[in-house]
Amino acid sequence: MERVSLTGNDAVGTAMAQINPDVVAAFPITPQTELMHKFAEFYADGKVNTELILVESEHSAMSAVVGSAAAGARSMTATSANGFALMWEIVYIAASLRLPIVMPVVNRALSGPINIHCDHSDTMGGRDSGWVQLFSENTQEVYDNVIMAVKIAEHKDILLPVMATFDGFIISHTQEVVELLSDEEVQKFIGKKEMYYPLLDVKNPVTYGPLDLQDYYFEHKRQQVEAMLKVPAVVDEVAKDYAKLTGRKYDFIEIYGPEDAEISLVALGSTAGTAKDVVDKLNDEGKKVNLVKIRMFRPWPHETIVNALKGKKAIGIMDRSDSFGALGGPVFMEIRSSLMGEIKEDITANYIYGLGGRDISAPEIESVYNDLFEIAETGKVKNRKTYLGVRE
Amino acid sequence: MSDPTGWKNIPIGGLIVESGNSHDYKTGSWRTYRPVLDEEKCINCHQCWIYCPDSSIMIVDEKMTGFDYDHCKGCGICAEVCPPKVAAIKMVLENE
Amino acid sequence: MANLTEIRWHARGGQGAKTAATMLAEIVLNEGKYGQGFPDYGPERMGAPMRGFTRISDKPIRTHSAIYKPDIVIVLDPTLLDVVDVLEGTTDDAVVLINTHLSRDEMKKKLNTGGRKLGVLDATKISLDAIGRPIPNTPMLGALVKATNVIKLDTLRDDVRKKFAKKFPERVIQGNLDAIEKAYEEVDVS
Numbered sequence: 001m002e003r004v005s006l007t008g009n010d011a012v013g014t015a016m017a018q019i020n021p022d023v024v025a026a027f028p029i030t031p032q033t034e035l036m037h038k039f040a041e042f043y044a045d046g047k048v049n050t051e052l053i054l055v056e057s058e059h060s061a062m063s064a065v066v067g068s069a070a071a072g073a074r075s076m077t078a079t080s081a082n083g084f085a086l087m088w089e090i091v092y093i094a095a096s097l098r099l100p101i102v103m104p105v106v107n108r109a110l111s112g113p114i115n116i117h118c119d120h121s122d123t124m125g126g127r128d129s130g131w132v133q134l135f136s137e138n139t140q141e142v143y144d145n146v147i148m149a150v151k152i153a154e155h156k157d158i159l160l161p162v163m164a165t166f167d168g169f170i171i172s173h174t175q176e177v178v179e180l181l182s183d184e185e186v187q188k189f190i191g192k193k194e195m196y197y198p199l200l201d202v203k204n205p206v207t208y209g210p211l212d213l214q215d216y217y218f219e220h221k222r223q224q225v226e227a228m229l230k231v232p233a234v235v236d237e238v239a240k241d242y243a244k245l246t247g248r249k250y251d252f253i254e255i256y257g258p259e260d261a262e263i264s265l266v267a268l269g270s271t272a273g274t275a276k277d278v279v280d281k282l283n284d285e286g287k288k289v290n291l292v293k294i295r296m297f298r299p300w301p302h303e304t305i306v307n308a309l310k311g312k313k314a315i316g317i318m319d320r321s322d323s324f325g326a327l328g329g330p331v332f333m334e335i336r337s338s339l340m341g342e343i344k345e346d347i348t349a350n351y352i353y354g355l356g357g358r359d360i361s362a363p364e365i366e367s368v369y370n371d372l373f374e375i376a377e378t379g380k381v382k383n384r385k386t387y388l389g390v391r392e
Numbered sequence: 393m394s395d396p397t398g399w400k401n402i403p404i405g406g407l408i409v410e411s412g413n414s415h416d417y418k419t420g421s422w423r424t425y426r427p428v429l430d431e432e433k434c435i436n437c438h439q440c441w442i443y444c445p446d447s448s449i450m451i452v453d454e455k456m457t458g459f460d461y462d463h464c465k466g467c468g469i470c471a472e473v474c475p476p477k478v479a480a481i482k483m484v485l486e487n488e
Numbered sequence: 489m490a491n492l493t494e495i496r497w498h499a500r501g502g503q504g505a506k507t508a509a510t511m512l513a514e515i516v517l518n519e520g521k522y523g524q525g526f527p528d529y530g531p532e533r534m535g536a537p538m539r540g541f542t543r544i545s546d547k548p549i550r551t552h553s554a555i556y557k558p559d560i561v562i563v564l565d566p567t568l569l570d571v572v573d574v575l576e577g578t579t580d581d582a583v584v585l586i587n588t589h590l591s592r593d594e595m596k597k598k599l600n601t602g603g604r605k606l607g608v609l610d611a612t613k614i615s616l617d618a619i620g621r622p623i624p625n626t627p628m629l630g631a632l633v634k635a636t637n638v639i640k641l642d643t644l645r646d647d648v649r650k651k652f653a654k655k656f657p658e659r660v661i662q663g664n665l666d667a668i669e670k671a672y673e674e675v676d677v678s
Contacts, residue, residue: 005514005523098405117529138552159404170552174526175510177517177548197407207408219399220406226399273550357529361553 013038022073072198095130100153117357257290423466504625509540607677630671
């Protein structure tokens with residue numbers, strides 16, 4: 001294994017080149033652009049056999065990979081924020097047609113006012129689209145997630161598109177140490193793509209995307225639900241195989257710090273990394289706290305979450321996007337829904353933070369833990385939803 | 393709900409995996425008027441075959457032999473395009 | 489040196505602070521260390537004040553936030569001293585390196601650096617002489633090597649040669665190496 005220093009975008013561009021997809025559709029959008037630049041470098045150097053399609057919009061990018069994936073090609077594209085939004089209708093169609101597309105999404109605020117920096121409002125908006133969603137803490141994790149995503153998406157029980165997300169600029173443009181597999185190892189790991197009724201099999205013609213009305217649509221949606229239910233087992237199986245290869249084992253969630261801590265903070269993305277340092281500091285001070293990092297947001301790992309959080313005295317939930325007018329952010333609502341009946345009192349507090357790339361520092365995360373100490377002590381939540389770091 | 397098949401027993405993603413299965417769907421019952429052929433008058437110009445939107449003109453050895461009443465919806469286009477001097481196709485009420 | 493070293497770069501867009509911040513993060517890998525380098529992405533305008541950040545550690549770096557309490561501050565453009573509080577968040581243990589034509593004493597007085605270790609260097613002149621362009625980032629890396637022990641001079645030289653070989657002609661590579669060498673010799677630090 002080669003240890004190198006790369007930006008998140010360069011690492012994912014490299015992963016894509018090592019995957020060597022049959023088709024890649026590319027359209028630039030900050031902060032994803034450099035990812036495709038990197039992949040295009042491999043393409044220009046003749047290091048991939050990919051058909052690289054330069055499309056005229058993200059709507060076309062997703063349409064192109066829907067077409068190519070239906071044809072039987074291993075297909076990828078990548079995007080951010082507004083680009084993701086422009087793909088919207090085809091994002092749903094990709095999942096509905098059960099096409100195993102893999103898409104890295106570089107998380108960025110979905111405007112407006114216009115902003116190019118990180119928050120999770122883009123992919124959180126797509127949480128009901130039927131895609132598997134893997135969030136990544138750092139460059140290493142997104143590199144690994146993208147490679148594993150191919151195997152998850154193409155698994156015969158799944159056949160669903162997978163997005164591997166990572167934080168715009170904070171990861172995408174930060175130089176970090178990452179261990180790369182060799183091209184051969186990646187190829188051997190992902191294997192040959194198994195075909196499911198490819199359109200290009202002209203001897204066995206099939207129809208993709210016919211009108212699907214009151215008589216069958218509901219059944220097809222029910223099938224999507226079933227596929228999602230099977231995802232965790234496959235994600236776990238793929239992660240175990242990957243761990244054999246790399247020594248890096250990824251679970252649906254990661255509990256950092258003592259498992260029996262009475263105080264937990266839930267976070268995802270790059271913030272989880274900063275929070276780990278805070279957990280170390282507090283543990284060193286004799287304060288028993290932990291972090292629950294969520295890696296797989298869709299499908300929602302309900303039982304794993306319950307096991308990690310039941311019996312806690314205070315739970316803080318960090319959301320890097322808000323659901324305007326709702327009780328809390330997307331992660332908060334999932335957690336509370338999971339904990340229904342599992343906790344006696346309402347000891348959950350939501351922290352909306354980092355919108356539009358607002359920096360989140362270790363002391364701020366520590367301040368959240370300080371809040372949680374108070375909740376644990378008094379059993380009362382003063383503010384259900386706190387906007388962390390916003391000016392009054 | 394013409395088909396009681398549940399979600400476990402249909403292809404995923406709404407795929408239609410048997411090509412040409414529209415043949416299994418009989419649309420003949422939709423007719424109000426039925427085309428009738430006068431073989432004596434027919435000159436086998438095949439205009440009806442060209443225009444029929446439901447591929448319901450049956451031709452054997454280049455000879456017009458009649459209609460596929462399982463699928464013909466009775467639109468009357470065949471009678472309309474049959475050359476007036478020939479007038480080999482007439483539309484009659486289904487119950488006649 | 490503590491396990492984690494945090495460096496903040498102050499420059500104007502176009503002076504190579506992003507390159508220096510990320511390059512340093514990359515170079516430390518050659519000494520088996522972990523590096524994290526990133527700029528403070530703003531509107532990215534040539535000439536606008538900007539910051540770069542480098543973290544160096546013996547262990548994988550998990551924190552992903554800006555640097556508020558740097559151990560080392562490097563200022564690529566002396567005109568920033570009137571605009572930006574480059575000492576913000578630093579203590580008397582910090583090392584401050586400034587590209588300036590002023591002497592160390594003059595700078596100490598101007599900036600009021602107190603007990604901080606201060607190094608001055610006319611990196612713009614060095615880069616103009618050696619490379620022919622006012623890009624002070626590589627000479628400031630040379631000064632950093634002298635003032636601290638974050639990396640060794642040989643590691644820096646080897647890496648600059650290796651990295652620049654892909655992009656630049658020999659003249660530019662040698663110019664940069666000369667600039668690093670000269671900066672290492674000339675920086676007045678204590």
